[in-house]
Amino acid sequence: MKIANYTEGRNNNFNLIRMIAAYAVLVTHSFALAIGTGNAEPLQNTLGMTIGSIAVDIFFLTSGFLVTASLLTRKNTIEFVWARVLRIYPALFTMHLVTILGLGLFFTTLSWPAYFTDPVLHKYLLKCIALFTGSPYELPGVFAHNPYGATVNSSLWTIPYEITMYIILAAIWACLRAIPRYRLQAFKFTAVSGAALSGLLVFLAYFNATETNHFIWLSFMFFTGSTFFILQNRIVLSRPVFFILLSALLLASLNRHAFFIVYAATLAYLLFYVAYIPSGIVRKYNRLGDYSYGFYIYAFPVQQSTAALLPGVSVLAMVIISSAVTLLFAMLSWHFLEKHALRLKGHCVNHTKRLLSSFPTSKST
Numbered sequence: 388m389k390i391a392n393y394t395e396g397r398n399n400n401f402n403l404i405r406m407i408a409a410y411a412v413l414v415t416h417s418f419a420l421a422i423g424t425g426n427a428e429p430l431q432n433t434l435g436m437t438i439g440s441i442a443v444d445i446f447f448l449t450s451g452f453l454v455t456a457s458l459l460t461r462k463n464t465i466e467f468v469w470a471r472v473l474r475i476y477p478a479l480f481t482m483h484l485v486t487i488l489g490l491g492l493f494f495t496t497l498s499w500p501a502y503f504t505d506p507v508l509h510k511y512l513l514k515c516i517a518l519f520t521g522s523p524y525e526l527p528g529v530f531a532h533n534p535y536g537a538t539v540n541s542s543l544w545t546i547p548y549e550i551t552m553y554i555i556l557a558a559i560w561a562c563l564r565a566i567p568r569y570r571l572q573a574f575k576f577t578a579v580s581g582a583a584l585s586g587l588l589v590f591l592a593y594f595n596a597t598e599t600n601h602f603i604w605l606s607f608m609f610f611t612g613s614t615f616f617i618l619q620n621r622i623v624l625s626r627p628v629f630f631i632l633l634s635a636l637l638l639a640s641l642n643r644h645a646f647f648i649v650y651a652a653t654l655a656y657l658l659f660y661v662a663y664i665p666s667g668i669v670r671k672y673n674r675l676g677d678y679s680y681g682f683y684i685y686a687f688p689v690q691q692s693t694a695a696l697l698p699g700v701s702v703l704a705m706v707i708i709s710s711a712v713t714l715l716f717a718m719l720s721w722h723f724l725e726k727h728a729l730r731l732k733g734h735c736v737n738h739t740k741r742l743l744s745s746f747p748t749s750k751s752t
Contacts, residue, residue: 390619393663394456400662401449403672405679408442412542413686413713415439417705420690423534427702435643441654443545444608446683448655449662450549451612454556455578459571459616464561465743469735471553474680477728478720479546482684483515486539487526490688494695495528502527511539518547533694542687548602552609555581575617582610586651593647611655622656629660681717681725689713 393399415437418428428437458467487508495502502508505527514523523543530537559577563570585607592599615622632653639649690709694700700708 388624390615390622390624390659390663393624394616394619397673398670400665400669400672401453402677402679403669404445404658404662405449405677406672406682408445409679409682409686410710411442412439412683413690413709414706415442416541416687416690417702417709420533420535420687420694421700421702421705433643434640434646436647436650443605444654445658446545447549447552447605447608448612448615448658451552451609451614452616452659453612454553455613455616458556458560459574462571464557465739466732466736467557467560469732469739470729471550473728473732473735474725475546475550478681478725479518479684480515481720481724482540482681482688483523486688487511490539490692491526491529494530494692495526496531497528518550530691530695533691535691535694538687539691540684540687542683545605548605549609551602552606556613578610578613578617582607582614585610589651590648607651615655615659622659624660624664626664629657629664632656676718676721676726678714678717678721681720682713685716685720686713689716 415428416439418424418426426432428439430441431437454471457470461467461470491508492499492502497505507525507527511523511526524539524541525537526539529539556578560570560574563573563577566573585603588603589599589607592603636646636649636653636657639645686709689712690705693705693709693712697704697708
């Protein structure tokens with residue numbers, strides 16, 4: 388069966404996969420936030436990467452696949468943009484408000500007037516609004532004595548990259564309006580070429596023993612996911628192939644250099660096989676909701692709060708305590724904010740189209 392046989396509807400394991408990935412990030416961060424360094428994370432020294440970094444790759448592969456599916460299904464830039472905005476920003480801005488007005492005021496060593504007038508807070512606010520310039524990290528007087536330092540939410544570093552990928556994808560689609568007859572084919576060719584080019588740059592950097600740029604690596608993950616959707620009618624999800632690739636990856640883990648090569652070549656196939664083929668009881672997770680995004684954005688500040696309230700907390704205790712508290716925030720975020728924000732998409736799209744229609748030269752994108 389090809390991937391195309393499974394892509395209709397939402398009956399898949401992506402929600403569960405993303406939740407496991409978000410939890411993996413929490414586990415990785417628990418080492419750094421409890422003891423002040425991430426070097427003790429089990430996979431760091433053996434494979435050269437952490438389970439958290441693997442989780443981020445899974446996020447970008449999944450995002451590239453699903454976001455490309457969204458764009459090519461709607462074939463409309465306005466709908467695509469609103470879908471992305473409503474998925475990211477309401478929960479993100481709410482988390483920032485909770486962080487600044489709740490966590491920040493509780494943990495700051497400054498007086499409240501000094502806290503609100505501190506330039507560090509103003510810089511934090513600006514970075515919260517303009518995510519393209521990077522993610523905010525410090526609040527004045529907050530977590531300064533924690534083992535890992537004053538970083539409030541290190542997990543947010545990936546979000547500007549993801550938003551950039553969305554912009555690139557939408558820009559490609561919008562620019563190709565100039566050739567309507569070949570628009571779809573040109574889009575597919577461009578996305579697949581993006582995966583090939585970024586992959587080439589990744590391997591050239593690796594074999595030349597130079598550090599891979601974050602943007603290039605995450606572009607490789609994102610556009611590889613995009614490529615898997617574009618080639619969904621050609622890629623067969625085969626159990627023998629899955630187990631051969633999985634065995635190769637496990638065998639390659641004996642050598643970190645071999646692991647990197649096999650990992651980069653096999654992760655996407657392994658991910659999409661797991662996303663679509665296992666069924667039965669695992670699919671019941673979809674009834675709960677999509678808690679992964681809320682879990683991801685709230686985990687780090689919850690963990691830093693745990694470290695501040697419980698000096699000397701162990702890694703295991705950090706994992707247990709922060710998991711429970713973060714899950715609560717994620718559930719509240721999904722049920723009271725995120726899913727309701729997503730329902731506004733139709734209204735926002737229609738309003739935007741009506742606004743654009745008032746301009747004589749405007750056309751559907």
